[in-house]
Amino acid sequence: MQLAIAEAKRARDRGDYPIGAVITRLTGRREVVIASAGNRVKTSGSSIKHVELETLKYVSSGYGRYLPDFVLYSTHEPCAMCAGACVWSGIGAVVYGVSLKSIRKYNLFWKWNKPMGLDVSPIVTRGFEL
Numbered sequence: 001m002q003l004a005i006a007e008a009k010r011a012r013d014r015g016d017y018p019i020g021a022v023i024t025r026l027t028g029r030r031e032v033v034i035a036s037a038g039n040r041v042k043t044s045g046s047s048i049k050h051v052e053l054e055t056l057k058y059v060s061s062g063y064g065r066y067l068p069d070f071v072l073y074s075t076h077e078p079c080a081m082c083a084g085a086c087v088w089s090g091i092g093a094v095v096y097g098v099s100l101k102s103i104r105k106y107n108l109f110w111k112w113n114k115p116m117g118l119d120v121s122p123i124v125t126r127g128f129e130l
C-alpha cells in the first residue's frame with residue numbers, strides 16, 4: 001500500500017487524480033511487485049483510464065487470463081468498472097484504502113466532475129430475449 005500511495009502522490013504531482021495501484025504476485029511466502037502505476041485519467045484524456053483497470057490489463061497481458069495468485073492494492077475502493085475487471089480477471093484479492101462512501105462523503109472527486117457537466121446516468125437500452 002505504501003507503493004500505491006507513492007504512485008498516487010506522483011499522479012497528483014503531474015495533475016491527475018491522486019489514485020495509485022499496485023499488483024503483486026504471491027509465490028509461496030514471497031510477495032513480488034509486478035506492476036504499479038498512478039491514475040492517468042486527466043493526462044490521457046480518457047475517462048476510463050483508471051489505474052486499477054490499467055494495471056490489471058498490463059498484468060493480464062503478461063501473466064495470463066486469470067490472476068488467482070495476484071493481489072491488487074489500490075489507494076481507493078475500485079469503482080464499478082474496475083471492480084468488474086477484478087472479478088473477470090479472477091484476481092486473488094483486492095486491498096483498498098479510501099472507501100467509495102468516504103469519497104462521496106468528502107466530495108473528493110465529484111467536485112471535479114460536476115463543473116464538466118458529467119452525466120453519470122447513461123441511457124441503457126435492452127437487447128433481445130433468449
Ligand SMILES: [Zn+2]
Pocket residue numbers: 050051052053078079080081082083
Ligand atoms: Zn475505476
